[in-house]
Amino acid sequence: MRDASRSAAAAGLRPWRTHTVRVREILAEVEGVATYDLAFRDESAGAAYRFAPGQFNMLYLPGAGECAISISEDRATSAGYRHTVRVAGNVTKTLTGLRPGDTLGLRGPFGTSWPITDCIGRDVVLVAGGIGLAPLRPAIGSLMRNARQFGRRHLLYGARSPESLLYWRQYEEWSQAGIRVHTTVDRADSRWTGHVGVATLLLERLDAIDARNAVLMCCGPEVMMRFTIAAALNRGFAPDRIWVSLERNMQCGVGLCGHCQMGGEFVCRDGPVFRYDRVAPFLDVEAF
Amino acid sequence: MNGHSGADAGQRFLHKDRFPCLLEQLEAMGYSVIGPTLDQHAIVYDRIRSVDDLPRGWTDEQQPGSYRVRRRTDDAWFGYVVGPHSWKGYLFPTPVVIARAAREGGDWEFKEADDAPPKFAFLGVRACEIAAIRVQDRVFLAESYVDPIYEGRRTRALIVAVNCEQAASTCFCPSMGTGPRCTSGFDLALTELSDGFVVEVGTAEGAALLATLDSSEASISQLRAAQAARRSASEQIERSLDTRGLRDLLMDNLEHPRWDETASRCLSCANCTMVCPTCFCGSVEEVSDLAGGRVERRRRWDSCFNIDFSYMNGGHVRDSIRSRYRQWLTHKLASWNDQFGTSGCVGCGRCITWCPSGIDLTEEVLAIRGDAPVSEGSS
């Protein structure tokens, strides 16, 4: 029998379509983290590829498996797409064995993106923790261009130690583009004159901000995000202007495998970037 | 579509003697016929080549945590309810190759699945199962990404439904609005009488198929006998699930003490998700040849009851049975509605029957509603 749903499916997208991409360049970042610049081998696939800041790809290493990795630069470099990866387990470990010129698979882009247009005319606070700065870097790029559209722009970034601050070479450039970069670390000795303590403290201290009208975007460990949200609400940010990027186990990236569910949301498809008020009921339920 | 006005108009009668022609005709049309067959201890869905493959004279007896096949006193061909299998085994097979990778000239080349399934004709599909297929259609076909394996199989499949004439103690399809009578979603729907079948047509394909068979117009006595047979299924249904406000009831009670109580009985064995005809979760594994130059990506059914289902570096999101049972039940009966605009449960009762602990979702809901839990197997 032929059901009505078939008509909608006629134009369906193909979840497992995998592109061959080539490693153009590998940039060592901090300990255990490197950025892979990946270029589509097939030029027409590369030309047709479009993504928005905050979206991710599934990177595929045959034999090892796939993992979800955010696109970490807001536009293609001369010819590639950057992915900043932290070694976490099997797939990410295997990735470190690749050299420029090697190929791997890529599916995507998937998921939702940061609300850049909502930031027009508003102050913006980005809060990142650890590798969580990677998915936010494309948003920083967007906030640097057309800077006059936006209000005051702050980046609050927490990492483990001064040595693990990701993308440190770029802070100067970001500052010059008007983004106030506040970094903080969990661990330091007294030679470090930057901030020590968690990023939520920076948020609590932040003065130059119209919290009630500002947009906040956050990516980091889920525990950190919960505290950031609490601090933000406390500072008067509106729940519908707080955005978080969540993480769950993902097999397909398109809402078909069921792994990433969080209540009614599929994190891969309805997220990873969520408006806080949409996931608030689930974020605080233990083990949901 | 067939333009008949009354529900009975155009119903035909197919004598059991003529039934083999249906199977032959389906084969001739290129279909692989899949239907019920007795496999030692259960009635399962498998290849049907002749009417002798059908579970003639057998029935099933189901209780929470128990399933038994038993001889009938008559020779009914479809005289059982539902077994552990469902059609998802054919439409959403496990394991299945979804993609391949091969190293050619140093570079990895990727190919999508080359699933080349036969055209299936499903024989003996129950009303709740039609509903379950509709639920999976919604999941796999109606969103922007379409599952190619499901699509390839589903779009070519023919459905010959057979109405239930009896119910198991675990059935509650009326509560879910899915049965017991087949009302749509089939190409042909049959109601079994002792000597033949009253046949309803659902689609043009069904009509064309029926036209090739030697059937006669159903007589009023045959129509009434079929009606009585279907009614006996409805009358036997004793279990129910009150779905009023169910989504909010569950989502508002994520910390209800009942979850702990259920967790003490649930073994997290995943049986309920394997037998459920709507569960659609899957995981992908890599299978390489020895040299590692050829890799198959195989998808298997997975279950929210498996601890690794929610694994991420640093831990499992749902690390307790309590959280996993809660995930399952709230998904079936609550968040499924948010995701797909329909319940994830069609009331087939399989999860109740095949749960080694006899956990009954209708009782769980009752308990969360705060009503006294009904005692097992009663009501």
Added chain:
Amino acid sequence: MDVEHVRYALEELRFLAEVPSEVIARLADAASLQRAASGSVIFREGTRNANLYLLRKGKVALDMKVPGRGSVRILTLGPGEMIGWSALLGEGKMTAGAVALDDSELVVIDSHGLLRLCESDHHFGFQIMRRMAAALAQRLVATRLQLLDLFADLPAGAAAPVRLEPGDGP
């Protein structure tokens, strides 16, 4: 430096937001303003110190000496935050050393005077202690987060199997 200046400085502090102005006025009587040049020591670990500080401007680090590891920087504080709580709640023996990292301005409150005020006027005392408790609770929660060492073995966003509720008590 007149009392009006001090009062103004206190009223501007986030630490004292929502504290009634009569309470601030009384606090101002026990307070004065102080500058600390970048690099200067405000107090040393282990020493006795009778002052409670509220940072107006700049940045101050708290360091602790750990045998074999030298001086560990445990926290940096910014405008609006309190330093030297042990002067008020402990015996006045500093649990960490404080050093200005930028040119800073502080409101200095004599803790003996403050304690006397609190004792003589419990309503006033309640207002002050409540602010102290809130500030310490916030710092406690932040310390716990820091303790979790979220960026150590886990990549960002991994679900650490640890639960900690915002606003948790000790």
